[in-house]
Amino acid sequence: MFETIILMMDATIRVSTPLLLACLAGLYSERSGVVDIGLEGKMLGAAFGAGAVAYITANAWLGLLAGISVSVLLSLLHGFASISNRGNQIVSGVAINFLAAGLTALLGQTWFRQGGRTPSLPDGGRFTEIVWPFAEQVRNIPIIGPFYAEVLSGHKILVYVAFLAVPLTWWILFRTRFGLRLRAVGENPAAVDTAGISVVWMRYRAVIACGILCGVAGSYLSIAVGSGFGVNMTAGQGFMALAALIFAKWKPVSAMFTCLLFGFLDAAGTRLQGVEIWLIGEVPLQVFQALPYVLTVVLLAGFIGKAIPPKAAGIPYLKERS
């Protein structure tokens, strides 16, 4: 029983990581007033870029760099459409999701001829587990030992990056001048403009930050958990991150706990498949799959607190007409 709990916690952390990265990515963008439903596409593009470059160079770090570059490019496209051209942000996000889904499969097939997948990564093309000091020695200490060895130790470096990004994001948003302006530009861009700060440039910096984090999220899927890119390998995780962002009410620390909850539901669903639960009976896998979305809708309905988005989210900023 105890072993099961430890394994579940381990799985939860692994599954939550890409969600958390994408969720924080969306947080930067939406806090600045740019709604981003293209998280999914950016993750997918990054997963492909990372998988392809890591295969060619056999270097995971170059792969990560490529993944981030692809994602930032897509972010800039989103910025160009929704900040510079004041286009509809939802439409732009939908376009990015389509483009990423089509281009990754098409280019994957053209370059590698494996049905859109990238070939299995060579040694060095994947991130490996980081074993913390003395993990093996303390394994036999009851309770703390397995927790240290399985749950804390033995993850890929990007997992630690994701969880360190939480306090960092909190600090940037709530303790730096950049963070204050970023939040202000998402609440009242006209006021920020009056203070002599460029709304456009602030929002571009926010979508670039979003692109970087999405890039890490996508790369994690293809070159840390997986061994190469697979067609549509994000499978809706970008949208789940968006749900988590709303569930967390656009706050970094809540985002972490929400992503852990959603990750736990996923891990529990996989583990409880075909298992009879006392008094309830067998719970279908689909219940666990739908639960994060149902919970988010319930939250949006106002039954568990109220999710209020940044005030200017989704509205293009237009200076006074000339």
Add this chain to the structure above:
Amino acid sequence: MSGGQLPRWVDLGLIPFLNLSAAFLVSGLVVILIGENPLDAVKVLLWGSLGYAEGFGFTLFYATNFIFTGLAVAVAFHAGLFNIGGEGQAYVGGLGVAFACLALDQYVPWYVTLPFAILGSAAMGAAWAFIPAWLQAKRGSHVVITTIMFNYISFSFMVYLLGNVLKKPGSMQNETRTFEDGGRLPFLNDVFPSFGFGYAPVNLSLFVALAACVAVWFLIWRTKLGYEIRSFGANATAAVYAGISPVRIIVVTMLISGGLAGMMAINEIMGSQHRLLIDFVTGYGFVGIAVALMGRAHPVGIILAAVLFGMLYQGGAELSFEMPNITRDMIIVIQGLVILFAGALEHMFRPAIVRFFTPSQALAAKEA
């Protein structure tokens, strides 16, 4: 620099044309990037989709789906709502069609089943849109977010139903039993044999789709409700001052929108597959967004855009046979580019065009 300064034909003709051309130009560049000749690709695409009757039949079949989902998005647009949940609403709409067909197919001919299938699909699609609509109207939670959530909930819901409840006993496939003749719409090839549609699954639901276009046109531009919907979409605050109830407009518009999306299932389930199965929507709901954007949310525009996307689907399938390098994913890329240029970047060319037309108009004003 608002739209009013441009002549009507520029606003409704030239700008969409330029946007579309940009999308296809970039698509051509993608084709060059993967080492094929874009002009050859266009030739194959046109021949495959329009060049012979069976290919054209497939084009019309896909177009039928896109008319329904495009109308669904368009109706919501008129009220200033963005229904991104067509995918889920169409999927659940399949339930309504399947219930009608499974209940009636052994007893009555198809023309008795059809009205029940239409009602069923529209009712189920509308029901799936109701909670997002109600939450938007009453709680102010954004309909875009809730409809995305409902798409994913519908995927799990339908997989569960088809895998555990509706499955044909003893079958390995997650699908219902195949409908008898009473649950099958006639193929156009059987109705009009002289057209030679061959094995193309285009069926009588094409006419249901065209009727829906007329109905939507009448609703939006010729009824009191349509006027209220458009007023609310143009300026919600003013509409409320004019005594229009926002709750009523949001809920009613989303129900109509969801119902139209649900009706897409008639074409797929009753018209072609003759059984309810997993993942029959495969993106048609999302493409509806592109169709509505390109068709400028007007039924005539939607028919034209739906045929264009039908051509892309059918021609794209042909293309992947003739030029194996260009897989069907190319269609998704083109859709993405159309959504980008016709939707998100729709104002990109406008400033240049306004500059181009302003001096000549100013001259004309002086002479007059």
